[in-house]
Amino acid sequence: MAFLELRDLQKDFGSVRVVRDFNLSVQPGEFVSFLGPSGCGKTTVLRMVAGFEEPTAGSITIGGRDVTHLRPNQRDIGMVFQAYALFPNMTVAQNVAFGLKVARVPKAEIDERVAEMLKLIKLPELADRYPYQLSGGQQQRVALARALAPRPKLLLLDEPLSALDAKVRVALREEIRQIQRDLGITTIFVTHDQEEALSMSDRIAVMHGGRADQIGSPFEIYNHPKTRFVASFVGTLNILKGSVTDPQTGTIDIDGNVIRLGRALAGKQLGEPIAIALRPEAASIANGDGREPLARGRITDVNFLGSVIRIRVELGENSISFDRFNSPNSPPPAQGEPCGVSFAVEDVLVLDD
Amino acid sequence: MSLAWLGILPFLLFSLLFLILPTMKIVVGSFQDSTGAFTLSNIVNLFQPSILAAYWISIRISLASAFLGCLIGFLVTWAFVLGGLPGWIRSPLLTFSGVASNFAGVPLAFAFLATFGRVGLVTLILRDWFGINIYALGFNLLSFGGLTLTYLFFQVPLAILIMTPALDGMRREWREAAAILGASGVQYWRMVAFPILWPSLLGTFALLFANSFGAVATAYALTGSSLSIVPILLFAQIRGDVLQDPHLGYALAFGMIVVTGIANGIYIWLRARSERWIK
């Protein structure tokens, strides 16, 4: 049975529909990310779950209980904000204790729980400091401890890492995931950073224009994107434009290169334009090691990035960019060289818009 | 050191001649007797009943108008910053506060006389429409209460001007974080908002106190010399030496500086403290 059920959620601000037809079932203990660009509605959905926005239509159920019209302080949810939102007039310990104090938990138990939380975030020595004395990363960890102290049933994180430095971000996201696993708490994580979503989540809801374009595991989202938006937002993508030669056999022409996809192209006719997409890691240089190149072109850019060499090949109107691991014993190809590109036709995504 | 400081020489000269030296003259003069020798007798003489009474009235009026000004100012500022009012209300309110806070003085006294005086508009409306004769009930514009009421006209706007940035600094996320942790509205105000705001509130109170203590024109125009607050006393003393002791005038002025100085010092200290928390 799903722990968190969002059914047909919709939110209008005046005449603007900011969230539409949003459906999601989250299992207990699952970590789900809402991923999308700013303005896609992901934060609005989160705020509806928290109770700060009232849905125009639809329902929200937590643990079987319909919370759609409950006030935020009645929902038993923990939340971490992008701007930390620690209370400046209280010490770290007092901040963490706040939810317990409001719930009139006896003092001894409060002290015990606070100590436990500070140990969890590995900052027990900062108990008596004030927020203005802490770094951004420390403040956010305290915010997490504060949210978790009352043992809520659901944890919401609203772009918690966006305000932090890159290095702190990476370290903290691993910590958050670890803590979440240890506690087994159902979690929703909002972010615009696809690397965060991909590395942390059990499932991702990719959002676009107020709607969830696709909900699935990171593997699915990345390798089998359902829409062009998902394909281009998550990871990088080479988009090649050509025309259909034979819709039955799925043969297409890209800049004079004939490529047989081996699957029928439904709804396409002879001569119609078509766009395909290819992940960079799916392509490689064909240099006579048995694989026949599927496309030929000329190398226009070689960027040596250390462990990886990024190569750009121009086919004509289109160009493909892909990475190759550096190998100490073979030098990178030279700019201007003619080059063959090979890839598996199964890896080609046909874009349908 | 370079000669760059010469660039602000005119300013330094001006401040010296027209701000610092005159003030120092008063301060020093309050410790001198008629021969120029150092003495504390002027200060001691301040502690005579009539002068102490004047200070006490001044302090009471300043406390009253500062407290009421803070309270009303806070409620109004809360209303348009955090209270869910439409955004277009803010700008006119702030502009009006800017005007009204400078609007002490003679015209203000006239305005209140015309409104709350014996034949003032509100007095007459209350008498003729509601049957309430406020003067029969003991209200008198030319009194402690009346002066406080009049002072509120520039104290409340000043409070609004100072408190607006403080209330602006109350981040929405604090309210939301408190709510999601289970706190009701009252608990939020008691445990988070007021503790954060009290330095600003107290600082505003101090500033309003100083502002009221030094105000002369309104009181003079309203009550003449009948209400003996310190500025009026000093005014009369400067005009015509009513205290029969010129150096007492110095001491009186010095006393004023001490009071307003302390009040302003408190304000500055509290403002620095509150700014540290709300970065």
Add this chain to the structure above:
Amino acid sequence: MKTNRIWSWLFVALAVLYFVLPLIGTLEFSMKMRRGTYSFDAYAAVLSDPRFQQTFTFSVLMALATIVVGVLLVVPTAYWVRLKLPQWRPFVEFITLLPLVIPPIVIVFGYIRLYNTSSWLPLTGSAMGTNILLMFGYVVLALPFMYRAVDTGLRAIDVRTMTEAAQSLGAGWVTILARIILPNVAVAVLSGAFLTFAIVIGEFVMAALLSRPAFGPYMQLLGANRAYEPAALAVIAFGITWLCMGLIQLVSRFSRIPNAGH
């Protein structure tokens, strides 16, 4: 949150009532001079009073002089501090805030004691001397507002780079100040100027104690002797102050550079 909104409107409505009633009351009272009907008799009486014309003119001229001297004093100082003497900034700011701490009555008391006929600078010995003294007193009163307005205006433009660019093109200090800095802080200066005007027109204490024929003491004198004319005067004074503030708003809105206003 809905109940909050009701309270908010209530507080604001009550506040507006408190502030608007005296204005209405004054207006109403000022029109009651002719028995039994509303008229502008009080205004006619006031405006035709030669003492009104004299004192009003005096105060207007004083205000203009104060503004000019104030600008000439504050703009170069604020500019110089920002450019060359940043470490002096707290000190200078402290001085500009002193007039808010030291009551004006104390300052003018100091003037009388310091610059009377038996001192080294006998300004009070002559009418013109006293006028100059009063004007400097007004500059002191306006100093906090003028300085803050100009300083905020300067903060919005990159003073250092502009100066260096001008210098590399051969400009001297006066040129830089007059043709580059001043135009760019014009809006801030105007705000300060209008505020100064409002302050000077209504000022009472300094003018009264220095016995100068200014508008403030005239108003007070009339208030002691007449009934309806003072109300008319108050309405005129309100009107002028509102006009000044309105002009500040207008000027701020037309500025391309974000600036202080208040």
